Amino acid sequence: QVQLVESGEGLVQVGGSLRLSCAASGRGFSSLSMGWFRQAPGKEREFVAAIGWSGSRTSYADSVKGRFTISRDNAKNTVYLQMNSLKPEDTAVYYCAASLSFLHIPSTLREYPYWGQGTQVTVSS
Numbered sequence: 001q002v003q004l005v006e007s008g009e010g011l012v013q014v015g016g017s018l019r020l021s022c023a024a025s026g027r028g029f030s031s032l033s034m035g036w037f038r039q040a041p042g043k044e045r046e047f048v049a050a051i052g053w054s055g056s057r058t059s060y061a062d063s064v065k066g067r068f069t070i071s072r073d074n075a076k077n078t079v080y081l082q083m084n085s086l087k088p089e090d091t092a093v094y095y096c097a098a099s100l101s102f103l104h105i106p107s108t109l110r111e112y113p114y115w116g117q118g119t120q121v122t123v124s125s
Contacts (some may be wrong), residue, residue, distance in 0.1 A: 002098045006118035009094075014084055020081040022096030022116055024065045026057040029077040033099040033106055035103045036070060036081045038056075038092035045095065049081060059105040064090075086123045093118040 008020040022034070035050035049070040050059045058070055069082040079096060097112035106112060 002032065002114040003030075004096045004098060004114060006094065006096045006116045006119040009119040009121060011012045011124060014087060014123060016123050017082070018084050018086065018121060019083070020094055020096075020119060021120070022079045022081075024077045024079070026082060027098075030074040031100075031102070033101045034070075034072060034079040035097045035099065035109065035112055036079075037095045037097060037109065039080070039095070040092040041091075043092075045109060046096075047109075048094070050099075050107055050111075051079065052105055053102065057105055059107055068117075083121070086121075088123050088125050090121060091123045092121060094110045094121050095119075 003025045006022045012018050036048040037045050038048050039045040047061050051070045056071045060079045072079040095118045096116040098114040099106045099112045
């Protein structure tokens with residue numbers, strides 16, 4: 001089992017920045033691929049970014065590429081999402097997720113069996 005707890009929620013203005021953190025406990029963190037997803041009101045949960053177990057491989061949704069950066073610190077069992085140049089359409093609940101996938105960077109919900117409770121990000125114009 002893996003337990004995930006997100007933090008860093010906030011209200012920011014357009015163009016601002018925010019960093020989300022996700023602390024993991026339980027199963028060996030360094031063997032897991034980690035991802036961030038988000039869900040806006042009335043919309044389906046969507047992939048944002050993911051990172052492989054070593055941190056050397058990453059994947060991003062086109063909508064956040066060049067603005068968001070995912071990283072991890074295996075010594076601290078934590079994954080981060082640095083969000084820059086935020087837009088109103090980035091407003092959503094952001095979820096951290098863990099995958100047992102080892103050979104590729106997963107980007108679909110069904111590949112992630114472990115989820116955090118979510119943290120709210122609101123971008124105001």
